[in-house]
Amino acid sequence: MSANEQHVDVAIIGSGSANTILDERFDGLSVAMFEESIFGGTCINVGCIPTKMFVYAAEVANTVRRAERYGIDARIERVRWQDIVDRVFGRIDPIAEGGENYRRGDGSPNVTLYSSHATFVGPRRIDAGDGRIVTADRVVVGAGSRPVIPEAIAASGVRYHTNDDIMRLPELPEHLIVVGSGYIAAEFAHVFSALGSRVTVLVRKDRMLRKSDEEISAHFTDLAAAKWDVRCGVEAVDAREDGTSVVVTLSDGTEVTGDALLVATGRTPNGDRIGADVAGIELHDDGRIRVDEFGRTTAEGVFALGDVSSPYQLKHVANAEARVVQENVLRPDWTDTAGWATFDHRYVPSAIFTDPMIAEVGLTERDARDQGYDVAVKVQKYADVAYGWAMEDHEGLCKVVADRATGRLLGAHIIGEQAPTVIQPLIQAITFGQTVREIARGQYWIHPALPEVVENALLGLDL
Numbered sequence: 129m130s131a132n133e134q135h136v137d138v139a140i141i142g143s144g145s146a147n148t149i150l151d152e153r154f155d156g157l158s159v160a161m162f163e164e165s166i167f168g169g170t171c172i173n174v175g176c177i178p179t180k181m182f183v184y185a186a187e188v189a190n191t192v193r194r195a196e197r198y199g200i201d202a203r204i205e206r207v208r209w210q211d212i213v214d215r216v217f218g219r220i221d222p223i224a225e226g227g228e229n230y231r232r233g234d235g236s237p238n239v240t241l242y243s244s245h246a247t248f249v250g251p252r253r254i255d256a257g258d259g260r261i262v263t264a265d266r267v268v269v270g271a272g273s274r275p276v277i278p279e280a281i282a283a284s285g286v287r288y289h290t291n292d293d294i295m296r297l298p299e300l301p302e303h304l305i306v307v308g309s310g311y312i313a314a315e316f317a318h319v320f321s322a323l324g325s326r327v328t329v330l331v332r333k334d335r336m337l338r339k340s341d342e343e344i345s346a347h348f349t350d351l352a353a354a355k356w357d358v359r360c361g362v363e364a365v366d367a368r369e370d371g372t373s374v375v376v377t378l379s380d381g382t383e384v385t386g387d388a389l390l391v392a393t394g395r396t397p398n399g400d401r402i403g404a405d406v407a408g409i410e411l412h413d414d415g416r417i418r419v420d421e422f423g424r425t426t427a428e429g430v431f432a433l434g435d436v437s438s439p440y441q442l443k444h445v446a447n448a449e450a451r452v453v454q455e456n457v458l459r460p461d462w463t464d465t466a467g468w469a470t471f472d473h474r475y476v477p478s479a480i481f482t483d484p485m486i487a488e489v490g491l492t493e494r495d496a497r498d499q500g501y502d503v504a505v506k507v508q509k510y511a512d513v514a515y516g517w518a519m520e521d522h523e524g525l526c527k528v529v530a531d532r533a534t535g536r537l538l539g540a541h542i543i544g545e546q547a548p549t550v551i552q553p554l555i556q557a558i559t560f561g562q563t564v565r566e567i568a569r570g571q572y573w574i575h576p577a578l579p580e581v582v583e584n585a586l587l588g589l590d591l
């Protein structure tokens with residue numbers, strides 16, 4: 129072995145969820161970790177956590193704006209954008225720094241941290257990009273995903289933002305143009321609109337959040353169109369800068385002019401940037417690393433987890449997959465999988481922290497019908513329960529989809545105040561296979577709390 133070569137027991141690519149596998153079981157092992165960007169990955173630095181801290185500020189602004197309906201006159205005097213940015217990143221940046229120092233320093237004496245881009249140059253043989261080579265008995269690839277930029281925007285040469293930098297703009301834009309209509313578009317449209325920007329959302333198809341249950345996404349799109357300039361059925365075909373403005377040309381021939389452009393058109397897995405082919409790691413057509421239920425890739429000794437390989441680009445899924453890989457990676461025999469931990473992708477919940485919030489688990493009504501279930505559906509309005517009256521809510525809905533044959537829940541879709549919290553009993557019920565009757569009548573529902581909307585939806589099912 130040359131002086132520039134290091135052999136380790138475990139090599140880890142990416143410091144997001146993959147970083148969490150290193151517990152005391154790894155203390156006696158040599159580990160190499162590669163991180164080419166900010167330590168800690170997407171969620172903590174440019175994803176879940178800062179976005180939700182901005183969302184909370186947006187909620188406060190909307191509470192003030194909507195206070196009048198409760199007999200309270202209030203108004204927003206000023207939004208101190210820079211103070212909001214400082215609050216968020218004053219909390220977050222030290223965490224990334226602390227995590228990196230921990231891995232670099234005495235906290236992890238068995239770990240060598242390479243702050244560089246890792247590329248496979250052979251099976252379990254990794255080029256650190258700085259002349260050093262690492263070989264490993266086991267490799268964990270947790271390389272995440274990156275934003276997709278539509279060709280028309282990329283080719284135009286116009287300045288645009290993604291989630292990587294939009295939260296650190298020097299000032300609040302007067303008019304934000306958002307290309308895309310999924311999770312990131314819906315969350316940032318809410319944040320910037322609530323904090324005072326005008327927002328235009330460019331939606332390629334007929335409605336926003338098309339992956340959600342049709343009824344929920346149609347309802348959301350109607351509510352969004354009342355607050356934001358939502359343009360459905362258009363694509364950005366070109367863009368140019370005009371002084372400090374950005375002008376986007378749409379497929380219908382019209383133009384939109386704003387002072388900042390956010391691109392939120394999906395994220396692609398980073399498996400195409402690691403030399404997967406020479407390592408024997410196969411990819412799916414959509415770019416994800418192919419893994420089995422144990423997290424094993426097609427290359428012996430190499431595991432993958434999170435956005436780079438998972439069908440779900442969600443932090444709770446990446447973390448759950450990391451727990452599985454953590455169990456399996458130290459097993460001595462690659463082929464004897466008896467007793468190995470497995471991924472559980474049966475009932476993956478998700479939430480969109482927009483306005484109103486959305487949370488979902490299980491099948492949409494359409495999927496349930498397409499799969500041949502004898503479906504019962506109930507949509508219960510927040511406005512029909514006491515806490516909904518208290519909130520003067522006229523937007524929230526709880527939709528439950530159940531199977532008449534078994535009396536079990538197939539899916540739940542909530543749009544409204546605190547939907548990600550309100551849905552939790554339904555995630556539990558669907559995961560543990562409880563019947564609708566058991567969930568609705570087998571426990572107390574605190575009166576008059578918001579989850580009564582869930583109780584009433586369940587009781588309203590015609591089973």
Ligand SMILES: Cc1cc2nc3c(=O)[nH]c(=O)nc-3n(C[C@H](O)[C@H](O)[C@H](O)COP(=O)(O)OP(=O)(O)OC[C@H]3O[C@@H](n4cnc5c(N)ncnc54)[C@H](O)[C@@H]3O)c2cc1C
Nearest residue numbers: 142144145164169170171175176246272434435441442443
């Ligand atoms: C704006 C936004 C908001 C989100 N909000 C939520 C939310 O509210 N809830 C939720 O569940 N999920 C949310 N997500 C999704 C969530 O952030 C991701 O699913 C999760 O962070 C993926 O974790 P990971 O470990 O797979 O990848 P990451 O956390 O992205 O980690 C991968 C790391 O690998 C590094 N890397 C990549 N290739 C190499 C290489 N070759 N060499 C060295 N280093 C490399 C990258 O720099 C990165 O740091 C959000 C995502 C975004 C973008």
Ligand SMILES: NC(=O)c1ccc[n+]([C@@H]2O[C@H](COP(=O)([O-])OP(=O)(O)OC[C@H]3O[C@@H](n4cnc5c(N)ncnc54)[C@H](O)[C@@H]3O)[C@@H](O)[C@H]2O)c1
Nearest residue numbers: 278308309310311312313332392393394395441479480481
């Ligand atoms: N709260 C959360 O859990 C949360 C928040 C943000 C992001 N995320 C994760 O990150 C992923 C990526 O987020 P995202 O919003 O970028 O992706 P997304 O898949 O949610 O939405 C992408 C949207 O862009 C549209 N689109 C694609 N190409 C386009 C084009 N050329 N022009 C116009 N529109 C186009 C799609 O139709 C879709 O509506 C999400 O799928 C989600 O898994 C999760």
